[in-house]
Amino acid sequence: MKIEDVLLAPGNGAFFYDDQAAIRGGAIQDGFTYVGEPTTLGFKSIRNPASSLSVGLVLSDETVVWGDMMNVQYSGAGGRDPLFETAQIAEFTSRVVVPRLFEVDASQFRDSCAIAFQAVEHLRLPLAVQYGVSQALLRAAAHLRHATMAEVVCAEFDLPLPAHRVPIYCQSGDARDINVDKMILKGVDVLPHGLINSRQKFGVEGQTFMHFVKWVAARTREIGHPGYQPVLHFDVYGWIGLEIGLEPQPIADFICKVADAVPGFRLNIESPADFGSTQAQIENYAKIVSILDSRGSSARIVVDERCNTLEDIRLFAEARAAHLVQIKTPDVGSLADTARAVLLCKENGVGAYVGGSCTETDLSAQASVHISVATQADMMLAKPGMGVDEAFSIVGNEQNRLLAMLNRRRVQNENVGMKSTVSHAEFS
Structure with a gap:
């Protein structure tokens, strides 16, 4: 070979x-x-x-x-x-x-x-x-x-053949309003990202961001189909820490305030602050997680910055320094390590989000789907690009095709097992 x-x-x-x-x-x-x-x-x-x-x-x-x-x-x-x-x-x-x-x-x-x-x-x-x-x-x-690529991963990591789809998360880029509407109309599982990467977008004491969060929730109820209840996931690129300060308690207070503003929705806050190093990030994120958990908040902290490689992910997961780890595929490197990262998160009771970047390609996105489904990650990113339609189509269609093939394989395996049982009975 x-x-x-x-x-x-x-x-x-x-x-x-x-x-x-x-x-x-x-x-x-x-x-x-x-x-x-x-x-x-x-x-x-x-x-x-x-x-x-x-x-x-x-x-x-x-x-x-x-x-x-x-x-x-x-x-x-x-x-x-x-x-x-x-x-x-x-x-x-x-x-x-x-x-x-x-x-x-x-x-x-x-x-x-x-x-x-x-x-x-x-x-x-x-x-x-x-x-x-x-x-x-x-x-x-x-x-x-x-x-399939997923079957190779399952075989080499001794995993059962998956049967369930992985929720898909879309990111909006700067075209927030239009792209949020697209996501809602298409029934995306997790939305909208928001690209809150500047003081202008976050606002004084987070008021601009808070207004956007409330608008997304209201818009979901306004144009979404009955019963539609997506997870609301916002990437704030460290701006809670930049605007409010780098103390875990005020950061947790702000996150609880945001969660309280959108009752009935699960809230993910990605990269609430950047504490300057991997170790500082681990220590302070663990404190924020602990505060939110002690309050019974529905908000979840997602780590991105300072958590890049497989070793970084191990450190965050073992310290429970996040509710959900973004496994940013180009930063992890080998897809074998992406699979290991998902399994490592699961072992430590931490959510695994197979992410990546808008800079990727159709090929890398499709391969990521197979890793996500094989390891049964908690969610995966619609990629590449900053639009919704193309990325959601590439990742969603690849997942649906994969699940159809895996279902066929499962039926074949069951039939082989039945034939083997019948042959054994006849021989006896």
């Missing part, structure tokens, strides 16, 4: 790479661009078109399976890898990873990842490389086993 050749092809991500530090610092939007100088290393402007790099594995039957490398929208922020440079990543992949790929058994996903992603001089490989190559390796194993 050898890989005969490796192809590389430059590509586009579905959105843009943005300099989060410059935006937090007050950069003004002019149309779709930002005015001012970038502040994060590697950025030539505050907003840059997202690039990607496709890796194609040519198998012995001449089938080519692909995966896509890219970084997340806010590259270089919160302990993440730096801005994605296609030429540099292509050179590194050709020099370091490609020779290793010729040595793997492509039918064995986890073993292939372990060989391909060995450290170089005690330094891990760029996570974007691990992410893209692991997608291709997972597709290769699925092709060679005549199975």
Whole structure:
């Protein structure tokens, strides 16, 4: 089961790479661009078109399976890898990873990842490389086993064949009002993200944000179908801490106030504050979680910044420093580690949200669906892009197709089991 050749092809991500530090610092939007100088290393402007790099594995039957490398929208922020440079990543992949790929058994996903992603001089490989190559390796194993990617994950992690869909979460981008309406009309499970990434959007003491939360709840009741009750999930990019202060008690007080403003809805608050380091984030998020739990609040804290790699996720989960962990797939790297991250969260009684970034591609989004369904994550992101229609279609349709195939496989297995039982009875 050898890989005969490796192809590389430059590509586009579905959105843009943005300099989060410059935006937090007050950069003004002019149309779709930002005015001012970038502040994060590697950025030539505050907003840059997202690039990607496709890796194609040519198998012995001449089938080519692909995966896509890219970084997340806010590259270089919160302990993440730096801005994605296609030429540099292509050179590194050709020099370091490609020779290793010729040595793997492509039918064995986890073993292939372990060989391909060995450290170089005690330094891990760029996570974007691990992410893209692991997608291709997972597709290769699925092709060679005549199975779905989800079935490969289930087999290699000793998981039962899944039967249930994973709730889908959509993000609005800056077109908040129109996109919220789209989400409600389409009956999205979790909404709307909101992109609350500036003081203007958060408002003095969070008043602008509070108004938006109330509007989303009211709009859901106004145009949603009877009985529709989505989870309300808002990413505030640390602005509760920036505006109110970095003490856990006032942050928890504010979150409870928001939850009380939308009774009847489950509320998720992502990235309420950035405490500057992974350890500080863990300690303070754990305090916020404890306060909310002691009050019996319906609000849940979701961690993103400072929780990037599999090791970070382990630390947060073991400390219960969040109710829900965003497993941001390009930041985790290998899809094998994304699967491990979901299972690790479950072991520690913490919710697992398979996220990612608007900068991703259709291929990476579809592969993420298979990991999410196989591990039965608590929710998954509709991606790529900042629109609703395309991302919801890509992820939703892939999940529905996958579940149809898994159901067929389940029926086949049951029939084989019945035949085996009958044969044994006849022999007896």
